[in-house]
Amino acid sequence: MAARIAQTTGAEHTAILGLGVYRPVRVVTNDEVAGPINSSDEWIRTRSGIKTRRFASDDETIHTMSVAAARGAIESAGVDVDQVDCVIVATSTHLQLTPAAGPRIATELGMNGAAAFDIMAGCAGFCHGLALASDLVRAGTSKNVLVIGVEKLTDTVNPADRSTAFLFADGAGAVIVGPSEEPGIGPTVWGSDGTQHHAIRQDKNWIEFFREIDEKGLDAVRPYLAMEGTAVFRWAAHSLEKVCRDAIDRAGLSTDDLDAMIPHQANGRIIDIMARVLKLPENCVLADDIEETGNTSAASIPLAMEALLRQGRSKPGDTALLIAFGAGLSYAAQVVTLPDWR
């Protein structure tokens, strides 16, 4: 008879126990980014909803921003750093492919041997990380999981590209996911559509770049992020309503139960369309951190969550729909209870 393998079971319920963020110091106006792309403050505001964003300095790296956000999350969760036994870093801008950013971040936080790894699901990365973290705790694989969404998109965006330069920005947000008496993270609805893999992509891989160097020498152009803006807009505006409705449904709720909707801060117009088609109740707050933060990809949802709580527009215990989408194309959504913050 085959040996019987033991399996673990963990907490019945999970929740976001704490939240922390890091916003780079330098605030960048539309006028500053408009110059190289022959655009204007007015065009950028109307097409994207962005008024300002933050760009990281050389000292504000994927590691330093992650550590700062994570410290805030650990403090606000009130857990001991030793109780966090897994770190998931969602990012598409950690430009060193090996090793992953997670282990060094865990060590810099003072963790002793925690599991640590990176995941890449574009702008949907944070909600993918949240899904993994919740299931790890429920399965008994981990006690508490640190999920970080972090991006330094100024390292990958071409300041002269009209379709991306005004949109993307830098920052980090982190949460602690752990056991809870009540359900605080609903079932995740997620998926992908690889037929649209070209819609948001690195425009060439490193081997292609090296070949270009051989051919063109100093005229070779480094890889940059490329986006087919109209295709992404159409997909997001028309495909994500069902994802949102399924996530609300699977949480056993209706839109009337939502106190807040915190969509990925992709573009103000996409956010408004999603809220309109869902017919959110009047008292449901819609996150609009894109105005001051721009599109920070995997970092945008925890940053927008912090903004709502800091501004007092949402409060701990509120029920919020999270929906993230982006490169892949990939998406993930779940309903959560907002954490006790600070």
Ligand SMILES: CC(C)(COP(=O)(O)OP(=O)(O)OC[C@H]1O[C@@H](n2cnc3c(N)ncnc32)[C@H](O)[C@@H]1OP(=O)(O)O)[C@@H](O)C(=O)NCCC(=O)NCCS
């Ligand atoms: C990028 C985006 C704002 C461009 O808006 P758009 O209306 O699709 O723009 P188009 O490319 O069709 O161009 C429309 C006009 O604006 C102009 N334009 C394009 N980019 C411009 C810029 N940065 N500044 C000024 N004008 C610009 C074009 O030249 C064109 O002018 P024309 O009508 O005189 O020919 C829009 O497609 C978008 O928001 N897409 C979604 C992107 C997104 O959310 N990505 C993140 C997903 S994670």
